[in-house]
Amino acid sequence: MPFLEIKSLEKRFGNVDVLKGIDLAIEEGGFLVLVGPSGCGKSTLLNTIAGLETITAGEIHINGRKVNDLHPSERDIAMVFQSYALYPNMTVAQNIAFGMEIKGVPKPERDKAVNDVSETLQIKHLLDRKPSQLSGGQRQRVAMGRALVRRPLVFLFDEPLSNLDAKLRVDMRTEIKRLHQSMKTTIVYVTHDQIEAMTLASRIAVLKDGILQQFGTPAEIYNHPSNMFVADFMGSPA
Numbered sequence: 001m002p003f004l005e006i007k008s009l010e011k012r013f014g015n016v017d018v019l020k021g022i023d024l025a026i027e028e029g030g031f032l033v034l035v036g037p038s039g040c041g042k043s044t045l046l047n048t049i050a051g052l053e054t055i056t057a058g059e060i061h062i063n064g065r066k067v068n069d070l071h072p073s074e075r076d077i078a079m080v081f082q083s084y085a086l087y088p089n090m091t092v093a094q095n096i097a098f099g100m101e102i103k104g105v106p107k108p109e110r111d112k113a114v115n116d117v118s119e120t121l122q123i124k125h126l127l128d129r130k131p132s133q134l135s136g137g138q139r140q141r142v143a144m145g146r147a148l149v150r151r152p153l154v155f156l157f158d159e160p161l162s163n164l165d166a167k168l169r170v171d172m173r174t175e176i177k178r179l180h181q182s183m184k185t186t187i188v189y190v191t192h193d194q195i196e197a198m199t200l201a202s203r204i205a206v207l208k209d210g211i212l213q214q215f216g217t218p219a220e221i222y223n224h225p226s227n228m229f230v231a232d233f234m235g236s237p238a
Ligand code: ADP
Pocket: 013, 016, 018, 036, 037, 038, 039, 040, 041, 042, 043, 044, 045
């Protein structure tokens, strides 16, 4: 049974159809990448999974539970955005621990979680710094740390690397891949970068104008694109 399942999902803003009947599924521990041109509905789809947007029709299931009507906080997901808003007056450690503090997690447990996560992300030496003292890549790691300590069922990433320079993007891509392999968590990752999609995904969903063009493994999508759009977009051999 798929861990995350999306059935006939539709989303309309006013009288504009943004998602026009999306069917997708990903197994536990899978890495689903949503890819497509700007404005095709990637963020909207991610936001409906997170519960940040209501849906017009269809169903979303996470871990066997229909979540259509659940508040974001009840869905057990964590989201990392492209602009990572860290609290400027808090240290890195405080930023990472903040969500746990709100939830009432005791201090020793919080400290251990911050320690473990910062080790995984290799940011232990930065724990006492303020966000203004960090580079873009370091801030992105802290943002990830903040999401990771929550140990969510599903991780949602919305173009988390698009504000970073090319070299750092490649490093962080490797980092995310390593994290996924070590944590075995289920990920839905949005990007408009085909190479990022090909290197990270266990499954790729190609979207255009709110319609799913193809859903398959990176090799299937690349070698057997279902139409000209997918072939062009993914740079498949002619
Ligand atoms: P992507 O992330 O693929 O670039 P989005 O999901 O952000 O695309 O947007 C898809 C379409 O939905 C765009 O045409 C956008 O203008 C529209 N849209 C997104 N959010 C809203 C909203 N809150 N109200 C109206 N239209 C929206």
